[in-house]
Amino acid sequence: MWKSVAEKFEEAPAKLKVARLLIENGLRIGENGKIYCGDVEIPDTKIARVLDVDRRVVRETIKYIMSDEVLRKVFTRLKPAGALLRDVAALFGYGVLEIRADPSAIGIIAGVAQALAKAGISIRQIHAEDPDLNPDPKLIVITERAVPGEVIQEILKVPNVKSVTIIQG
DSSP, X not given: OHHHHHHTTTTOHXXXXXXXXXXXXXXXXXXXXXXXXXXXXXXXXXXXXXXXXXXXXXXXXXXXXHHSHHHHHHHTSOOOOOOOOTTTGGGGTOEEEEEEEOTTOSSHHHHHHHHHHHTTOOEEXXXXXXXXXXXXXXXXXXXXXXXXXXXXXXXXXXXTEEEEXXXXX
């Protein structure tokens, strides 16, 4: 998906930065041309400041997106995925695994879930970074409790898993 969006901004790197930020954060463009995170309006100036671009670049990007039928369909339907618990998991006694694997491989999540289920550990949250947006994508798995070493060893046996890191709070 990202490649087809990026192609539309080949000649405008600053506008591409705006489009990327919107997608990465699930920020939607309303029919009124305003930017929203859920139902909360985000001013153009705030987006511009984060990206170190002029606010007019943000406004021009929105106009361009709204004038293109495909981009309009994408950007008016985006939604934030919700809070990623990775950085607060320890406060709740949850475990956090950061898994690096071949992002094109099939069955990584199934294999990880199976290893955890066999150990009686439930999954609270899974977040897979998009390989088109992140050059080093990771699978973040939040579990109901810390994951013991023997389960890590089982996860490492999942085909195409390269590494597993336990993230400490």
